[in-house]
Amino acid sequence: MNILIIEDEARIAHRLQRMTAEFFGNKPAQITICDSLQKGLDQVASQLPDLLLLDLNLNGDNGFEVLEHMVAASFHTIIVSANIDKAITAFTYGVLDFVPKPFDKERLFQALNRFISPSIKSDDGMKYLAVKRSGQIRLINIAEIIYIKGAGIYTELHLRNGQQELHDKSLELLQQLLPDGFERIHKSYLVNLQQAEKILINPGTRYGLQLKTGETLPIGRSKYKDLKNKMI
Template identity: 75%
Template sequence: MNILIIEDEARIANRLKRMTSEFFTDKTINIIVCDSLQKGVEQIGKHPPDLLLLDLNLNGEDGFKVLEQMVAASFHTIIVSANIDKAITAFTYGVLDFVPKPFDQDRLFMALTRFVSPAIKPDEGIKYLAVKRAGQVRLINITEVIYIKGAGIYTELQLKNEQTELHDKSLEHLQQILSHKFERIHKSYLVNFEQVEKLLTNSGSRYSLLLKTGEILPVGRSKYKELKNKSI
């Protein structure tokens, strides 16, 4: 597992590295520390991490300048910053967690636990999904997403305007940051439950969901009982 820390204060960077190493004692990890935004972006370009720990104020540089790029990438981002007034915006953009400075081991471990435990979901979830197209980052309001389909290491966002956008994060990673309004109904689908019409039972013990758009999606057998108990 590759972890990147972008932090310009050496004392804090070393503390983050030490605590992160202590958290992942049962895993083989490689931690790289960059003390500037430029070095961090260059490192990501060469070797994308599995997890990024990012400060928002780096020698006067604003980490929000690259935040859209980071949350559109395949990896998760945890913000570690004293700029707690930026927390709401950071969550809106789709970071996994926001650890305010000064922090202790318990708070950092809580954030890292969210990284390794997909079942721990945010109360509200993100408001936008950042997608990259032709080198540009575009923010898509989460209310515009009907469902998300797994496509290998990528995902396809099916939107209300009938367009499809490709996202770099996997279904598993998106499931961690999306609110409980999005349900995993199948190994290949996450659905916005506000867009569901009803649950269907088909012959041969097969199940599916009818969406308000008229589209029908498969439901995994292991998910059927759980979905049946929901108000659809």
């Protein structure tokens, strides 16, 4: 596991490094510290991390520049910052958690637990997903998402207006970010249940989910029972 810390205060950076190493224990983790915005950007460009711990104020530089460059990147980001007024904006960029400074081990471990446990949802009230297209950032209201389909190393956001947007995060990573109204119904599909119409039972014990658009998506056999209970 490759973990990157971008933090300009050496004392805090090493505290994050020590606590993160303690959290992962015997699990192999390479933890790299960058003390400036540019070093952090260079490190991300040379080797994508699995997890980024990011400060927002880096010697006067804005840590949001990292998020703007990597807005739909295939890794999770936890913000560790005293700028709590930026939390809502940070979640718009799709960060996993926002840990306010000063922080203790319990609060950092809570954020790291979210990283390793997809079932733990945030209570931040996330309303948007940010995508990057033609060098520009676009905010997608999650209420406009009908379903998300895995597409190789990318995912496809299928929207109510009939358009599609590509996202660099996997279904597993997006499932951690999105609220409980989004349900994993198949290894390749994550659905906004507000857009679901009914469950179909097809010959051969094959299941499908009919959407309000009329489209039908497959339901994995292991997902059928939980989905049925949620749609009662």
